[in-house]
Amino acid sequence: GIQVEQSPPDLILQEGANSTLRCNFSDSVNNLQWFHQNPWGQLINLFYIPSGTKQNGRLSATTVATERYSLLYISSSQTTDSGVYFCAVGRWGGGADGLTFGKGTHLIIQP
């Protein structure tokens, strides 16, 4: 199956800092999503981004499908950004409709 590696595994930043989270995957995909899991365990979809660049407020993401990686940028971090960020990939129509998740990046934003 498709392998997903996320880095860094842990990240501690001060409020206001910027960060870049990386996701590498081992095979071609046509489905890539970024999620934030808050301290209560709820998974929130941030981006559906199998290719290209998207922005939503302080967050943006870029996927370079040909090179098999995606980046999530968080600018001007706030304490509410703390939690675990997951990258998940799939290949719908190709026997991989279910998403394969990376192990996540655990982000802590300190006030």
Add this chain to the structure above:
Amino acid sequence: GAGVSQSPSNKVTEKGKDVELRCDPISGHTALYWYRQSLGQGLEFLIYFQGNSAPDKSGLPSDRFSAERTGGSVSTLTIQRTQQEDSAVYLCASSLDRGKTQYFGPGTRLLVL
């Protein structure tokens, strides 16, 4: 207009008992997924339903696990003869169509004693 809902929120059971977990997807979503999250294995795909097609069961860990989706809406995940290693958070997600944005429910936390 509500999101994905799951019940129960928490379930404690004894080893060897059967459990049923329920998922109500977002209205109109044709695709429904089950995942589980555990400390040791991370987030794992279990099963996928799309409309009235046969489900993709490729992620089910053993034949003790089964799921059904009635009327293209509500889904039930059943675990027979539960084992301690089944303890995990079971998450349900739905999407408007296959390959689209997935929206997750709050999960059911299962503890097998």
